[in-house]
Amino acid sequence: xxxxxxxxxxxxxxxxxxxxxxxxxxxxxxxxxxxxxxxxxxxxxxxxxxxxxxxxxxxxxxxxxxxxxxxxxxxxxxxxxxxxxxxxxxxxxxxxxxxxxxxxxxxxxxxxxxxxxxxxxxxxxxxxxxxxxxxxxxxxxxxxxxxxxxxxxxxxxxxxxxxxxxxxxxxxxxxxxxxxxxxxxxxxxxxxxxxxxxxxx
Numbered sequence: 567x568x569x570x571x572x573x574x575x576x577x578x579x580x581x582x583x584x585x586x587x588x589x590x591x592x593x594x595x596x597x598x599x600x601x602x603x604x605x606x607x608x609x610x611x612x613x614x615x616x617x618x619x620x621x622x623x624x625x626x627x628x629x630x631x632x633x634x635x636x637x638x639x640x641x642x643x644x645x646x647x648x649x650x651x652x653x654x655x656x657x658x659x660x661x662x663x664x665x666x667x668x669x670x671x672x673x674x675x676x677x678x679x680x681x682x683x684x685x686x687x688x689x690x691x692x693x694x695x696x697x698x699x700x701x702x703x704x705x706x707x708x709x710x711x712x713x714x715x716x717x718x719x720x721x722x723x724x725x726x727x728x729x730x731x732x733x734x735x736x737x738x739x740x741x742x743x744x745x746x747x748x749x750x751x752x753x754x755x756x757x758x759x760x761x762x763x764x765x766x767x
Contacts, residue, residue: 574644575635577691578747580739581650581678583610583621588743589635590751600638605731605740606631608678623681632689647686647693648750650701650742652679694750701749717741724748 578588588605609627612619636642652675686693702708705720718732718741725744732741 575639575646576747576750577635577645577647577693578743578745578750579647579649579682580608580742580746581652581682582675582739583608583623583678584736585650585678585739586743587631587635588740588747590747592751601727603725603728603744605728605744607740623678625681628681629685629689632685632691636689636691642690643692645691646750647691648696648701648746649679649682649686649693650746651695651697652676696746696749701746704749704752705745717745720745 574591574593576590576592578590580586585608586605587608588603591600591602609624609631610621611624613622636645639645683693699708702717705717705724707716707720717738718735721732721741721744722729725748728744731737732744
């Protein structure tokens with residue numbers, strides 16, 4: 567079995583178009599200027615669709631980002647990722663009100679989840695699927711706003727050095743990714759064996 571704290575680097579991935587990849591080095595790499603925490607916005611581009619435009623994943627840059635982290639860690643075997651699990655959601659909340667995420671957003675989230683999962687597997691990075699309810703409950707966010715504003719507050723409290731990175735409302739994806747990485751770290755810091763969803767042979 568793998569153990570999270572035997573890994574040099576932990577990743578937290580929010581797979582949405584406005585998501586991010588958070589990196590936590592609990593064993594510092596050989597580059598002394600690398601900070602313990604960093605966060606990168608999901609690489610995207612704008613494509614033309616008919617007479618309009620829409621945001622789309624930039625797959626090549628996503629791979630480049632993961633490869634650069636692997637290089638800093640010396641090997642993908644020194645990495646463990648927490649990838650937020652995407653699942654089908656009912657169209658309405660339990661109280662009957664419509665959910666804030668529309669069909670297009672849900673489709674994009676599913677595409678991002680599949681892309682990140684495939685890239686992690688292809689690069690040989692072990693990962694664990696993290697249900698939103700699990701990490702949000704861990705930080706007391708269950709049942710709160712859909713837009714991630716509360717996650718920004720938690721980051722400012724728990725990781726004050728990253729406060730500037732989540733200062734804007736649109737930085738909720740960064741905050742979610744940071745908390746997913748922190749959740750993975752805290753969940754297994756008590757010397758428990760980590761069984762990844764996808765383990766290295």
